[in-house]
Amino acid sequence: MSGTAFDGLPPLREVIARHGLAARKSLGQNFLLDLNLTARIARVAGPLEGVSVVEIGPGPGGLTRALLAEGAARVIAVERDERCLAALAEIGERYPGRLQVIAGDALEIDPGAGLDGPARVIANLPYNIGTELFVRWMTPRRWPPWWESLTLMFQREVAERIVARPGTGAYGRLSVLAQWRARARIAFEVNPAAFTPPPKVTSAVVHVVPVEPVAQAEPKLLERVTAAAFGQRRKMLRQSLKTGFRDPLALLDAAGIDPTRRAETLAVEEFLLLARLAERIG
Numbered sequence: 001m002s003g004t005a006f007d008g009l010p011p012l013r014e015v016i017a018r019h020g021l022a023a024r025k026s027l028g029q030n031f032l033l034d035l036n037l038t039a040r041i042a043r044v045a046g047p048l049e050g051v052s053v054v055e056i057g058p059g060p061g062g063l064t065r066a067l068l069a070e071g072a073a074r075v076i077a078v079e080r081d082e083r084c085l086a087a088l089a090e091i092g093e094r095y096p097g098r099l100q101v102i103a104g105d106a107l108e109i110d111p112g113a114g115l116d117g118p119a120r121v122i123a124n125l126p127y128n129i130g131t132e133l134f135v136r137w138m139t140p141r142r143w144p145p146w147w148e149s150l151t152l153m154f155q156r157e158v159a160e161r162i163v164a165r166p167g168t169g170a171y172g173r174l175s176v177l178a179q180w181r182a183r184a185r186i187a188f189e190v191n192p193a194a195f196t197p198p199p200k201v202t203s204a205v206v207h208v209v210p211v212e213p214v215a216q217a218e219p220k221l222l223e224r225v226t227a228a229a230f231g232q233r234r235k236m237l238r239q240s241l242k243t244g245f246r247d248p249l250a251l252l253d254a255a256g257i258d259p260t261r262r263a264e265t266l267a268v269e270e271f272l273l274l275a276r277l278a279e280r281i282g
Contacts, residue, residue, distance in 0.1 A: 049072075077099065162178045188204070189205075237252055251274060
């Protein structure tokens with residue numbers, strides 16, 4: 001699709017050439033130039049009319065344009081790369097009052113702070129910060145969170161870890177943190193050829209919706225339990241949990257969990273139980 005097909009703006013290749021926007025590996029950038037694809041990503045989040053959207057790492061604005069064309073009332077775009085700001089400003093001129101660009105590092109900014117209601121996060125996340133942002137969004141103390149859904153592009157391997165079930169090789173820390181109080185699915189995969197420059201791996205779009213927690217736990221303790229358990233996933237829990245806890249055997253005994261089991265065999269509920277017990281056993 002040419003850029004003029006739905007929003008009257010120039011094709012993305014022309015925008016990139018005019019502003020000298022070669023993707024930088026140091027920023028984890030891989031630009032999406034296919035406006036059919038960016039529109040498809042936007043639609044995974046459902047109808048956007050009247051909705052506030054937060055986008056991280058918009059780059060030259062391919063997904064930003066799709067979000068606005070799909071009817072988003074407001075897009076808050078957080079962009080660290082100052083080279084991209086002029087291209088984003090042109091999109092803002094096409095959609096007056098609907099695009100707010102925040103120049104800065106997404107790891108240092110709380111995009112939910114300025115919202116007057118829930119928002120949907122829709123983003124082709126920079127690969128080098130995607131996992132860290134996801135963990136932050138999944139582990140606030142208050143739930144439901146400030147976001148009402150996440151529609152995120154990840155490397156396929158990361159996407160598979162988010163949706164993996166116990167007993168599988170992909171099951172790990174991200175699986176537990178995601179499935180504790182949210183429902184996650186892979187919407188579709190994206191071929192490397194869709195990006196500029198093409199990454200070495202296939203990507204996937206993940207859609208996450210918050211739900212009632214499976215059980216209660218302190219997020220930081222759950223992070224601590226899962227980090228220790230999966231940090232040495234081939235070892236038995238009695239050994240792997242030593243990296244995070246003084247007396248893992250007492251913790252496992254209190255939970256009724258066989259200390260010879262490995263992390264990938266535990267259900268989400270069992271990790272939550274360990275996190276609750278860790279508050280008093282340590």
